[in-house]
Amino acid sequence: MTDNGGKNHLLEALHIVKTFGSLRANDDVSLFVRPSEIHALLGENGAGKSTLVKIIYGALQPTAGELRWHGAPVTIASPAAARKLGIGMVFQHFSLFEALSVAENIALALPGAFDIAALSQKISRISKEYGLPLEPSAIVGDLSVGERQRIEIIRCLLQEPKLLIMDEPTAVLTPQEADQLFLVLERLAKEGCSILYISHRLEEVKRLCQSATILRQGKVVACVDPRQETAASLARLMVGGDIHVVRAKAKSQSGKPRLVLDKVALKQDGPFGVSLRDISLAVAGGEVVAIAGVAGNGQSELFDAISGEKLLAREEALVIDGKPCGRRGITERRKMGAAFVPEERLGHGAVPAFRLSENVILTRYASDKNLTKSGTIGRDAALGVSERVIKSFDVRKGKPDPEARALSGGNLQKFVVGRELDRNPAVLIVNQPTWGVDAGAAATIRQALVDLARGGAAVLVISQDLDEIFEIADRIAVISRGQLSEAYPASDLTAEKIGLLMAGEHEVKEERHAARA
């Protein structure tokens, strides 16, 4: 560790302990951030990154330990106090008012009375200076996720921070947008603002950061220079063992199409929804097809349309194993051999207050004959299935049959995916299979998806994670503003090409429609 007296550190967190009940989220964690450096905080989900950062940002108080700012001990009682010291934070999930303009949103976050005109000028100036194009009078509801992130960054920059905390900033960006963000961050660091960069994308960290503190299960396991490490060695530190690499890439001869979408169209639901237009795709048995795209481009609408939570206008728009079923509900589609895993685990894929065995019944009561007997629930059968899933997917839990909400995100995701795979479905549609899941669980889930496909099923994965897509997909299509590109073989695509598609290269423009009509 590079602890040398402390005087030349901007921020020191010394022996921080934070307990929640019996859980030690941070166990004697020390972190040192030098001026002008980009410092990575690496770790799996649940490693204690967010807890540590919340303590630094004043949102949580440590159970024990000390924070030092420029070498002097400080107590940071609230985020406001942190901002006063010069600590800014860009959260992963933005808190913006969609109906207000950029300037109004920023004004709301600043202390004291405000003058929109003067503020707008300031925003324009900073946005030009740092290459963060942003129009102060634009309404937030009309902006892309990348643009919204710029608002948050500018909001922090206005307060001239000395330390900027970025929580998983690239999770929602296209590769091009991410590249642009890196330039801004590097420039900020050069000008003297330290950056604490939270991520589990190792390539990014290697490229951007000068030092990295790696957490595992609430403890610091290493403090390294990521530029001297390989992605594999960083991953090993994070997970505490070699990450299992998904294999069995050799694709079997493609079988007959088992899932066919034919010009699927769906009107948007509410002002912030996305309309699906003319989506066609065929997934054959034996292959994994992935749909890439930036969040909010129609992924959840597409999932609802395929799962049958929203019915389609034409029966032929969706064909499962040769049988048209566009106007049939989700239960009938399940009976035809389809299985679904939605993005949101709690409240959509599982009922938070229900036990795992009850959550087995949720999606399988119609397709598994032994789970119901003349209207009554087969509780023993459900418990049996639940235990089988828990065993084969290594779901870790505190008690025998816990409520779904008591599980960590990764474990619940393994359960929700495992519950469907255990049926051995003919067609599987998964939305964000490893969203917010640690690397170990992600590898297990990805391997299971590939294995299912190799066994003859058609697997459709909707994901924002390009690494994941390249790891498992045979063919890749990109969704943007409710339109789906052609599905290209994964080997023909580069991240750059996908980036262009994400930005809407394939979209059919209105004018061309008009010209043809």
Added chain:
Amino acid sequence: MPLVLEKRAERSTRMALLSPVIAIALTLITGAVLFAIRGIDPLHGLYVYFVEPLTLMWSVEQLIVKATPLVLIGVGLAVCYTANVWNIGAEGQFTMGAIFGGMIPVLFPAWQSPLTLITMLLFGIAGGMGWAAIPAWLKTRFNANEILTSLMLVYVAQLLLDWLVRGPWRDPQGFNFPKTITFDGWQLLPMLSGSIHLGALFALVAALILAFVMARMLKGFEIRVSGNAPRAGRFAGFSRPRTIMFCFLLSGGLAGLAGITEVASVVAQLQPQISPGYGFTAIIVAFLGRLNPIGAIFAGLMLALSYLGGEAAQVSLGLSDRIAKVFQGILLFYILACDTLILYRFRWLKTQVSATVQPAE
């Protein structure tokens, strides 16, 4: 040392059972304070209100008679509220049940056969269901707030009853009193023992059946999912509109049955006042009973006691009979407050923190 509420990882089963007990204890304490303010010895007041009614055979029977409609309605509402469907208009469905069932003896006073009673009961159920179907339909079709529509329909039903018994259905030999003819023979429910009528058995059976449905049957599972996580319900293939309609029809039908059993036993005729607010009190029954049909039986008895106690307090303490409503309101207030403890726990924060930068020594 500030006191904070901290979220629990899982719901506490212990607190789910303890919460009503704590609520009852707090209600008694508040009651004692109220008695003291009115210059009544608190212990004597509580004794007269909550204990004395249980010491006489006569009043124990009355307790069961009063608990009967409360449990019948309460179990239906428990199912409704589990599904996150807010039927607040059971009092109106109760009234419509009484009107529809009571129509038979009023219009065919000479019809005397076991079929008369069966027809009355079926009409009563249909009346309650029909009345409940209105807010359910408005909810599913127009997304109208069912709390408001079901509540407003209570007053419509009560005014309809008022008009009927003062106008077309008034007993010609009733000296112009706003009453229908008195029911008789097969127009009344058979007695089980003393003043306890067959309705008590209906309440018990309804509670047992619904307890089984909710705990063991797919229908109950569907209702619980729908109330707990509607998105997951849709994902499971359960239709939310169907659940809303089912819950309203079920609770409305049971409230209607309670209405007709009440007028075919205790009241024995139709008149403007047929209920001391059973439909509203049953809301408390449902919550006090933990939205569990078996729990509703005990809660129904508890709230029946609050009615009897109110009468006793009126007679021997000289308090207004509104005191019963006061106790019921306090009880509901405390239950809802105590239920917070199922998902949260109290904790004392130890250190007071400040936003100061101390210079290094």
